[in-house]
Amino acid sequence: xxxxxxxxxxxxxxxxxxxxxxxxxxxxxxxxxxxxxxxxxxxxxxxxxxxxxxxxxxxxxxxxxxxxxxxxxxxxxxxxxxxxxxxxxxxxxxxxxxxxxxxxxxxxxxxxxxxxxxxxxxxxxxxxxxxxxxxxxxxxxxxxxxxxxxxxxxxxxxxxxxxxxxxxxxxxxxxxxxxxxxxx
Amino acid sequence: xxxxxxxxxxxxxxxxxxxxxxxxxxxxxxxxxxxxxxxxxxxxxxxxxxxxxxxxxxxxxxxxxxxxxxxxxxxxxxxxxxxxxxxxxxxxxxxxxxxxxxxxxxxxxxxxxxxxxxxxxxxxxxxxxxxxxxxxxxxxxxxxxxxxxxxxxxxxxxxxxxxxxxxxxxxxxxxxxxxxxxxxxxxxxxx
Numbered sequence: 001x002x003x004x005x006x007x008x009x010x011x012x013x014x015x016x017x018x019x020x021x022x023x024x025x026x027x028x029x030x031x032x033x034x035x036x037x038x039x040x041x042x043x044x045x046x047x048x049x050x051x052x053x054x055x056x057x058x059x060x061x062x063x064x065x066x067x068x069x070x071x072x073x074x075x076x077x078x079x080x081x082x083x084x085x086x087x088x089x090x091x092x093x094x095x096x097x098x099x100x101x102x103x104x105x106x107x108x109x110x111x112x113x114x115x116x117x118x119x120x121x122x123x124x125x126x127x128x129x130x131x132x133x134x135x136x137x138x139x140x141x142x143x144x145x146x147x148x149x150x151x152x153x154x155x156x157x158x159x160x161x162x163x164x165x166x167x168x169x170x171x172x173x174x175x176x177x178x179x180x181x182x183x184x
Numbered sequence: 185x186x187x188x189x190x191x192x193x194x195x196x197x198x199x200x201x202x203x204x205x206x207x208x209x210x211x212x213x214x215x216x217x218x219x220x221x222x223x224x225x226x227x228x229x230x231x232x233x234x235x236x237x238x239x240x241x242x243x244x245x246x247x248x249x250x251x252x253x254x255x256x257x258x259x260x261x262x263x264x265x266x267x268x269x270x271x272x273x274x275x276x277x278x279x280x281x282x283x284x285x286x287x288x289x290x291x292x293x294x295x296x297x298x299x300x301x302x303x304x305x306x307x308x309x310x311x312x313x314x315x316x317x318x319x320x321x322x323x324x325x326x327x328x329x330x331x332x333x334x335x336x337x338x339x340x341x342x343x344x345x346x347x348x349x350x351x352x353x354x355x356x357x358x359x360x361x362x363x364x365x366x367x368x369x370x371x372x373x374x375x
Contacts, residue, residue, distance in 0.1 A: 034225070034228045035228070037227075037228035037229075037231040037232050037235075038224050038225070038227050038228035038231070040231050041197065041200065041201040041227035041228065041230065041231040042214075042217070042227065044201070073221075074221045077221055077224040077225075078218070078219075078221075078224075081217050081218060081224060082218075085214070118235075118236075118239065119239075121232065121236045121239075122236045122239035122240045123240070124236070125233065125236040125237055125239075125240045126240035129237070129240060140237060143202065144234055144237045144238060145237075145238070145241055149204065150204060168198075169195050172194060172195065172198055172230070172233065173194070175233050175236075175237070176194055176229065176230075176233060179232070179233065179236075
């Protein structure tokens with residue numbers, strides 16, 4: 001695959017033959033967590049996520065020098081997405097179980113810093129959940145903890161699907177905002 | 185990008201990762217992911233939120249409404265257990281009342297009573313042993329009266345004669361033991 005597409009994210013191939021390994025290391029330290037989250041959203045399988053992540057940074061070593069330094073984050077995400085699609089097509093396996101997703105995240109070995117950060121985010125979310133109106137908490141619970149589809153939730157609670165979606169959307173916006181406001 | 189469109193991207197990303205989009209919608213969103221860095225970051229963001237919500241549940245579950253049926257089921261089981269326990273307790277009350285009264289009648293319980301009985305028997309034995317020959321004679325009297333008939337009182341020690349032991353037999357025994365015939369003369373042989 002040619003990692004560099006015509007556009008402003010590319011440099012001419014003449015700038016350098018290869019990217020500096022120390023820079024790859026620094027990019028890994030900076031973006032690995034977010035890339036992993038993104039790939040988890042696309043692949044929903046820890047092993048496939050690891051594979052895609054490895055392929056992405058292998059591509060970075062091979063052709064990262066073709067991307068401009070200031071656009072390398074976008075370049076990494078784009079390559080990661082491309083790798084994820086390739087893997088998904090090859091594997092033909094997509095586990096979309098939210099519960100499995102959660103379990104996988106627990107299995108990942110974290111560094112102490114990552115574990116602390118994760119715990120802090122979780123604590124922030126917990127506090128944010130406690131401020132949500134009960135109907136919204138109920139939808140979050142049924143959707144994320146119990147893995148029920150929105151249509152199932154609507155049936156079970158006897159309320160319109162639109163109401164369920166609205167409550168979940170409001171809850172998601174508040175949870176997202178709570179993370180924004182937390183100094184990490 | 186304004187807040188509304190950010191919410192829209194996050195919402196789309198959430199629907200995408202939770203598989204709530206239809207095939208066409210998911211395909212469209214993935215086309216967007218190929219080019220839109222904000223959409224990619226939104227996916228990462230909602231995955232982080234989802235994982236944090238799950239992890240927060242591990243820290244402490246928030247108050248939840250659907251727990252009500254569980255509470256109802258647990259309440260029913262607790263009620264059954266409570267009724268059974270109450271019944272057992274009520275059944276135990278008469279036993280608990282009777283026990284102290286039995287203890288008053290027989291202090292120390294059955295084990296103590298048995299021990300006292302053994303002590304009594306031992307005391308009786310000691311009394312028998314320390315009471316001397318008189319008691320032994322009593323026993324002999326009992327033997328005589330029982331086995332030797334009313335005539336045995338006359339010479340209890342020699343009642344054997346009356347059951348047909350010959351005199352020569354006594355004499356022979358007396359000779360073997362070196363007993364003088366005179367001593368035998370004092371015996372019942374002469375009778």
